[in-house]
Amino acid sequence: MEFWQAALLGLVQGLTEFFPVSSDGHLVALERWLGVRQADSGASIEAILHLGTLIACVIAFRRELPPLLGLCFSRVGWRRMVAPAADDALGQDARFVLVGTVATVATALPTKDALVALYDVKSIVALCLVLTGVFLLGSRYLLAIRARTPAWWQGVVVGICQTAAILPGLSRSCTTVLVGLLVGLGAQDVARRSFLLSMPIVLAAVVSSLVDHLPPRELIAPLVVGNLVALAVGMVAVQAMLRWVPRGRMHWFAPWCFAVAAAVWWGT
Numbered sequence: 001m002e003f004w005q006a007a008l009l010g011l012v013q014g015l016t017e018f019f020p021v022s023s024d025g026h027l028v029a030l031e032r033w034l035g036v037r038q039a040d041s042g043a044s045i046e047a048i049l050h051l052g053t054l055i056a057c058v059i060a061f062r063r064e065l066p067p068l069l070g071l072c073f074s075r076v077g078w079r080r081m082v083a084p085a086a087d088d089a090l091g092q093d094a095r096f097v098l099v100g101t102v103a104t105v106a107t108a109l110p111t112k113d114a115l116v117a118l119y120d121v122k123s124i125v126a127l128c129l130v131l132t133g134v135f136l137l138g139s140r141y142l143l144a145i146r147a148r149t150p151a152w153w154q155g156v157v158v159g160i161c162q163t164a165a166i167l168p169g170l171s172r173s174c175t176t177v178l179v180g181l182l183v184g185l186g187a188q189d190v191a192r193r194s195f196l197l198s199m200p201i202v203l204a205a206v207v208s209s210l211v212d213h214l215p216p217r218e219l220i221a222p223l224v225v226g227n228l229v230a231l232a233v234g235m236v237a238v239q240a241m242l243r244w245v246p247r248g249r250m251h252w253f254a255p256w257c258f259a260v261a262a263a264v265w266w267g268t
Contacts, residue, residue, distance in 0.1 A: 001036045001045075001222045008034070010049060010226035014233025017053040018195070018241045020136055020174030021253050021260070025129050028119050028168050029264045047209035048223050052230030053238075054202045057195055060238045064196070068094050086149070093196065096155040100197045103159030108166065108201075115166040126265040128169025133257030135171075135178055139250040148184030155197075157183050162197065169261070172198060174253075177245060191245040195238060 012030055016023040027046040036045065058065065071077030071094045081098055084091025118124045148154075161179045165172035173194060180190035215223060244250065 001034075001219060003222050003225050005034050005036055006222035006226035007229045009036075009045065010052060010229030011233055013046070013049040013053055013226070014056070014230040015237050017050065017230070017234060018057075018173060018237040019253060020132065020171045020177065020241075020250055021257050022129060022132055022165075022169045022171040022174075023050075023053075024119070024166075025125050025132075025169030025171075025264070026260065028125060029260070033267070044209055045215075045219075045223070045226075047205055048215065049226050049230050050202050051206050052227035053234040054199060054206065055227075056231050056234030056238055057199055057202075059235060060242075061192075061196060061199075064093070064192075068097065068196070084150070092150040093193065095152060096150070096158075096193050097196050097200070099152050099155030100159035100162065101200045103156045104162045104197075104201050105204075107160050107163040111163065112166060119168045122264055124167070125169040126261040128167050129257045129261035129264065132169065132171045132174050133254040133261070135174055136251050136254040136257065139174075139178055139181075140248050142178055142181040143187050143246075143248045145181055145184060147186030147189070150185075154180070154183045154185060158185075158194070158197065162201065169264075171257075173241065174250070177250070187246040187248075191242050195242075 009027060009030060012026050013023050016026045024046050027049065031045060067090055071081050071091070077094075080088060080091035081094040084095055158176050158180050161175050162172060164170060165175045173191075176194040176197065177190050180194060181187065185193060244252075
């Protein structure tokens with residue numbers, strides 16, 4: 001893989017990880033078009049490129065993460081996570097991430113291999129991109145749903161749906177944000193909680209991919225370049241999405257999903 005190819009993949013990862021258009025669906029298609037998708041490339045390129053956008057997410061939430069992590073290291077903190085008071089926003093965020101992560105892990109472990117095996121089935125990638133576009137078209141109507149009193153089951157539902165987003169072409173941010181609106185997280189909080197929930201799972205996926213199979217030495221330098229590009233672009237994209245979701249602008253991305261679905265179906 002050339003450096004320019006890695007930079008292009010990093011650019012796409014940085015944009016599509018946070019924009020609701022499916023980063024994996026775009027990366028799988030782009031890797032195929034560039035001729036860099038190989039069965040023996042070690043840890044999957046798309047998994048490793050998530051490291052750059054993970055760091056971008058950590059930077060974006062650098063004020064929220066220390067107090068959230070601090071709850072994990074005290075008995076009082078765990079009580080706040082398990083049963084937060086109605087006015088304890090930090091405890092509610094922590095419970096959502098904890099419960100959602102457990103739900104994702106519990107459903108992803110038995111299904112991950114089967115879902116990842118679909119990455120090279122172009123009809124599945126195209127279909128999931130179409131579904132993402134359809135979901136995005138309906139997003140404007142979900143913003144009218146009133147926020148509910150925070151409850152533990154909301155994290156379970158969103159966490160389970162996060163597992164479904166392993167499917168290539170089904171956007172994780174789109175799925176978790178829209179399901180979050182459906183269960184009453186509220187337009188002001190749903191994008192922020194969606195991105196917070198993504199961090200432990202993305203970190204686990206990157207580490208698992210690297211542990212399973214390190215990439216060949218010749219891919220390391222290009223992947224570093226790709227991750228740096230993904231980090232720079234991702235920092236802009238995550239802030240944009242945090243502003244756009246409450247304003248009801250997710251449907252803007254639906255035509256793009258339909259166009260990419262057509263390109264995947266007829267062009268690969």
